[in-house]
Each structure stands twice: as C-alpha cells, then as structure tokens.
Amino acid sequence: MTTLADRLGQHWLVCCEAAQLGRKPLSVNVLGTPLVVFRSSTGIIVAEDRCPHRNAPLSLGQIERGELTCPYHGWRFGEAGRCVAAPGICADPPNVTLRCWQADEFDGWVWVAAPTLTSARRMYRSKLAENADYENFNMTAALDSTLPDAIENLLDATHTPFVHAGLIRSAKAKQSFTAVVRRSNDLVEAEYRGEKRQHGLISRLFEPEREVSFGRFIPPFTAELEYRSPARTELLVVSHFTPADTGKTNVFVKVYLPKGRLPSWLRLAIARLFFCRVLKQDSEILASQSRNIARFGKQAYTFWQADLLRPWIDAWLRDGEFPAQAAGPETVCFEL
Template sequence: MSAYPKAVADGWHPIATLAELKRRPLARMLMDKPLVVFRTANGPAVLLDRCPHRNMALSLGAVRDGAIECPYHGWRFDGAGRCTLTPGADAPARHEASALPVQVAAGLIWTTLAASPRAAPALPHPLEETKFDTFLWPVRPSRARLLDAIENLLDPAHPHFLHAGIVRSRQVRKPVDATVRVRADFAEAIYVENTRPAALMPRMLEGLRGRSIGRFFPPTIGQVAFEGANRLRLAITVFFTPETQDRVRPFAHFATPAGAAPAFIKEGLLRAFHIPVLAQDRAALRRQAESIAAYGPARYALGPLDLLFPAIQALMHGEAVQDSERCVRLHL
C-alpha cells in the first residue's frame, strides 16, 4: 500500500523539462523511487534508476546510440528497458531494466508509477495555446510536504504577511467577494476585486485587477490567474512533483497574452518579481515541514479564509466530493 494519497500515487507527474534533457541522463526521484531520464531516437525514456545486473545507478552512466550504458559493466538498455549490449558476450543478456510510461506535454516529461496507468489528463487552460507568451521555470526541489506546497500557492491569507509589500499590502485590505466551486475534477476560488493592487509589483504588471483566481486540478496541479477587463493577464500553473514525503520539485508555467510587450521583457520581470517570493515560500515551507517532523503528525485548524484546503485534501486522496458552490465576503 502506497504511503502517498491514492490520487497522487496513481497519477501522472512531470519529472523534467524537455530543455533539461540533453546528452547526459538525468537522475530524478518520484515518490521515493529513483528514476533515470534519457533521450532516445524516439524521444525521452524513463527507467527505474537500477541496473538489473548489479543494482548500479544507471544515471551515473552515459547515453550511447540511444541506449543508457551502466557505468559498472557496460550493459546497455533501450527506452523499453531491453538489454541491447552485454560487453564480452555474443548476445545481450535477457534481463530487462524496469521501464515506465512516458508522455510529453507542455514542454514537460511526464511519467507514472501506477500499476495500471490511466490516460494522462488534459492540461488546463491556457497551457499549449498559441495566443500566449509562455515560459517554463523548473524550480529546484525544496523541503516541503506536498499538501502544504499546493495549499501555499492557493492560499489568499499569507501574502499580506510573508510577502508584504511584494504581493499584498500588510496595511491595506479591501472587501472582496469570493465564489468557491468544488467539482470532481477541480476546485476553484474566484475573487472579484475590481481594484488596483496595493503592492508594488502587481501595480506595475497588472494595472486594474478585475478578478484573481486560484484553482486546483487533482492530483497535484495548482494555478493562480489574474484577469482585468474580462481578459486574462497572467496565469501561473505549477506542477508539484513529490520526490519524497517532505521534498517537492515544482515546475512553474507562466502565460501572458501575446503582443502586449516583448516576451523576453515579460519573462525577465516575472522572474525578478518571483525570486524573492519563491525564497520566502521555500523558507516558510521548510520550517513548516521541520515543525511537523518535530511534533507530528500534521494537524490543521481551518480558518474562515481556508477556502480550498478541504477540497485539495479530499481530491488528493481520490475521495468523492459533492458538487458545491458558495459565496463569501473577505478582506484582501
């Protein structure tokens, strides 16, 4: 039985970007399993990072002729895990490395550990659309529990304190009407703001903000979006890949409308804005994980602004949820 929530254990997860995969193999981790990613003539391949001969890590080897070569005895394996060469023998060994399913979407390499994999889910709007300038930001892994990392992205309450002056103002709060929707395949909170943000960078990037939206797509995708004048101005979609119980590797996808400004300028501004925010979030999540490890198990008290937390927790575990919709008044 998996130690991970059911929907997470059975789900598809990105483990690398296509841009990261070059000549050398990549060592990655997914739910405590070491994996190796390498390039073949047919595209990316993913194997368990273990040679069946003497259990050496294949990621320490090299890619030769579209196969990965074990650094210990030189056995080579193709993308399907078949041994294609056993040096010193007339024929390759009949043993196989364990191969995993692979999908490529939105510039990401996806795989699953499920015993009976389902089809990879469709990606949310606006991924893979042509009317947007986009870029991928593979963030280095950090100490964080998966649930906490996802909830941090979608939490409307902490930016006034953790990111004061950058994302939200500590002093200024304005009334906001929020609509919370929960369905079997997503949960979202839509905040109707119709105001000019008080913090510096949102004022520079957005102008008048009509709505801000937080969405969760199970098992591990979070998205925040900002709209003005009925037009999407920015969507940040983050794929949270659980490497271990308390280490997460995020992949962030940024999308802005094409044509508003040169794409490289927007990317530079967004990266500069998010560097301090990311550092603050990483520090907070690390300390949160350390506290849970010291006092465990995790205990969560729900407050009036924890709009999506119950749905995130239920959908991650593959629990059935009833369609629901409610409206609340907040001050953000």
Template sequence: MSDIWPAAVRDGWHPVAYARAVRSKPLATRLMGRALMVYRHSTGVAVFDDRCPHRNVRLSQGCVKGDAIVCPYHGWEFRPDGQCTRVPGSASCPAVAARSHPVTVKNGLVWTSLAENPSPFPALPSEIGNAAFDNYWWPVKGSTANLADAIENLLDPMHSYFLHPGLVRASRTPNSMQVDLTLGPWGCEARYTENRATMTWLQRVSEGDRVHSYGRYFAPTIVQIAFEDKRGLTIAITVILAPEDHHRTRPYAHFATRKGFMPAWLKRALITAFNLPILFQDRAALADQARNAARFGGPDYAIGPVDFFGPTIWRLLNGKPQAEERKTFQITP
C-alpha cells in the same frame, strides 16, 4: 513515512524533467520516493529506475550510446524499453531489463507514471503552450514540503499579507474582498474581486487594472493562479506539483501572459524578479511547517474560516468525495 500514496497520485502522470534539460547525458530525477533516470535516444525519451539490474549502480552516472544507455560499472547496455542488449566480453546477453516506465513528452515536460495501469493523461489548462500568449516555464528546484502543503501554499490567499507584504500585498491588513467559491469532484476555484488599492507597484505595471483574480485547484496535482482585467486574461500561472517524496515537492511553473503590452523578455525578467523573493519566502515557510510538524509527530491542522482550499485538497488527494457546491465569502480587514 510510509511509501503509500493516494491512488489519484500513485496512478497519475507526473512531470519528472524539462524536455530541454534531457540532452546527451542521462539525468537523475525522483518521483514518489523512486530514483529515476531519464535519457534521450534517437526517437524520444526513456525513463528508467535509476538502477542497473546487474549490480544496482546508478544508470544516471552512465552514458548514452546510440539508442542505448550504458551502465558505468560493467558497461551493460540497455535499449529504450529497458531490455539488455549487450554485455561486454560476451556474445550473449541475459534476459534481463532495466525497469522502464511509460513516457509522454508534452508541453515541454517529460511525464511518467509509476503505475502498472496509469490513469488517463490529465487535461492541462489551455494556457500552457498556447501561442496566443507569451509563455514559458520557470525551472526551480523542489521545496521541503509534502504535496498537499505545497498545493495549499500556492492557492492560499491569506498568507500573502504576512509572508509577502510589499510583494503580493501592499500592506499587512487584509483588504475587503469578495470570494466566490466553486467546488466539485474536479477541484476548487476561488474568484476574488477586490480593488486596485491592494496591488503592489509591480503588479500594476504588469497587470494593468485587475478586475478579478482566480485560484484554481485541479485535482490531484495542478494549480492555477490567474489575473484578468477588463479585456480578459493578463497572467495565468499554472503549477504542476510533482512529489519527489513525502518531504519534497517540485513545482513545474508555467507562465502565460498577454502579448503586447511589453516585450516578452522584459516581462519575463520582471516576473522572475518579482517571483523570486516570493518563492524564497514560501520555501522557507513550507520547510519550517514540515520540520516543525515533524517535531510533533506529523501534521495536525486546525481549519480556519478563510482556509478556502485546504479541506478540498485533502479530500480529493485522499480519494474522498467533494460535492458540487457554490458559496460566497466576504473577506474583511
């Protein structure tokens, strides 16, 4: 597939690593098909192309010495802005640099942009890192999926009856549910109002009496699923989707849960146990979708009446306008 990315993605900021995973060794990662290397120095974190400018071996296989990254092949050293500072065997150094990228470490993630002129840093949902909630990141590896399909999978409410029966849904029959949709140039929100009968036992334990749930898409790459009871937010799952390439997308998933109704460690263990099989089911479906679409030369998607998010995702990812709009839809069994 081509190396062309939608402008909003190409120019945007994306997470490339968890900050806590960047320790004394350099870390290899990928973004939009570009192999990157992340390392920690005395005053922060640096992101380079994972390629030594000398003979192009992987800098991620090297080591960190003071503030420098040392190439494993001939030992050239590069400082955090990429400049070469030492060539073993010589007192001089050529005016070359490893390709460095801008870095921001925020909310536990290392973010970078591959753009010459990056867009402003995205506004993140306020639940991330908010001390009013118990919150944590759930590190998982990338899925075989393109960015748009991975985003839609997280937000699509209908597949859960078929792909996750017994987990997200109590049965395979869609329950009556009102969907209030708000769309705009920023993205899309669906507010779901349904009754308690559709909840699984684990959801009842962890969420109490759910009143509303929400799916939110903040273009281009942020997704949030949130649940509320009478007292307000119970769980907000925010996922930032980072495209490793056109076939692989890594979800950076953050959980914020209301404090108090059970110890944070127990909640985390329960939520992880609950979400792990869901993750595997989604990963398998996304991989099948990607591979099968490829057998037919690429995606060719029909749009159904309960595809609430797909068209908005495709529009905004591809730089097309999304008008302000509100509508209500009734899901029927």
C-alpha cells in the same frame, strides 16, 4: 486501504522539464521511487535508477548515441530499456530490460505513469497553452513539504502580505473583497471579486487593472491562479505538484503573460526574476513549517473560514473525489 501513493499512481505526473534532458541522464524521484530519465534515439525513457546487473545508479552513467551506459560495468541500454551491450566477454548481451515507467513529453514537461497504469492519459493543459497572444516561462523547485501543504500554499491568499510583502500584497495597503467557492466534478475554485490591482510590484508591473481573480485546485495535483482585467487574462500561473518522497514535493510551474510592447526575452526575464523570488520565499516558509512540525512530532492545524480550498484538497487526496457541496456557494469576506 488505498494510500495516497496508490491513488496518485493511477495518474500521469510530471517528473521534470523536457528542456532538462541533455547529454547526461537525469535523476528524479516520483512517489518514493528513484528514476533515471534520458532521451534515447526513439524517445524519452524513464526507468528505475538501477542497473539490473549490480544495482549501480544509472543516473551516474553516460548517454552515447541515444544509449545509456552504466558507470560500473559499461552495460548499455537502448530502445525500450533493452540491454544492447555488456562488455567483457565474447557473447551476446544478456536478455534483460530496465523496468521502465510510461513516459510522454507534453506541454514542455516530461510526464510519467506507473508501468501498470492502463487508464487513458489525463495530462492537464491550460487554456492558454496554444494562444499565440501569450508567452510563458517555466520554473521548478524541490519543496520540503507534503503534497497538501504545498498545493495549499499556492492557493492561499492570506500568507501573501507576510511571506511576499512588497511583491504580491502589502499589510499596510489593505483592501476588502469577497470570495465565492464553487465545485464541479473536475475542479474546485475560489473566485475573488471586488479586489483592485494589488499593491505589490508584480501586480503593478504586470496587471493594468483587475476585475476578478481565481484560485483553482484541479485533481490530482494541479493548482492554478488566474488574474483577469475587463479585457483579458493578465496572468495565469499553472503549477503541477509531484510527490517525490515522504515530506518532499516537486513543483513544476508555467507562467503565462500576454505579449506586450517590450521584447519577449526582456519581459520574460523581468517576470522570471520576480516570480523566482516568490517561489523561493514559498520554498523557505514551507521548509520552516515542515521542520517545526517535525520538532513537535505531528501536525496540529486549526482551520477557519479563510482556508477556502484546503478542505477540498484534503478530501480529494483522502477519498479520490470531492464531497457533495452544501446548498449554495460559500462566500467569505476578506481584508488583505
């Protein structure tokens, strides 16, 4: 039986933000494997976080001239993870190489794939990535949550008046609108129509008018929120989710906004302040959800019509593909 880790191991996953790589090696977990990430003289290296000599964590070592030095015995590893020095005796270093994962830098993220992956690269890039009329910023968070719960959280509308009251929606200022679910081979999306600009601060600051919005699940681990006015996309949030370990998921978020009259640094700083607050609120509610599931020893979920995309998320993570869609789109009326 193919496990979720096996299935996700057949894809490229984000492990960190490229800007995080500096003078010190970085420790990350991907699919339950501790990895060390550093920038060598020839490119980014991602390897198992253990020295092949005595298994010391290489992430506690130092980077010198693009080579990673083990903190225990000083063994140094350079291009392609090959050992280039082993101090202590007058002899050539042992012929050993770190067990490296495939790595690439793309769209501001460091992407990794299992050493055995041979399929073509499939790294998701948003439609606004190269649009000069937009600016963006990144956020990252370590979530105490399973992968499906974390993805659902970003795409779920009904929690926003409660978890993000005043920032996204307000329970005291409800609107009625409809949602239609559509599926293609590459994604499933919910299209929301009839909702005007939300009453939260984020919408009031960054949305002049709303015509339509979308929530999308793009397998294996990407979720997108898009808000459009009649003129253009006013906000696009692209989130990549990577399972770190059992019950632990890392999220890597890029937020796109159209350029405005304010200087970019000021506008992005204001936006980051609000969106980081939203991410913190989501992190807190997901952690409390996970703790409560652990208290009872198992999940006990009730699904209803408002859970638009969760069945699709669960189906893909279980089977590696979407189920056949029922005849006609599914339409749901919301009041939020």
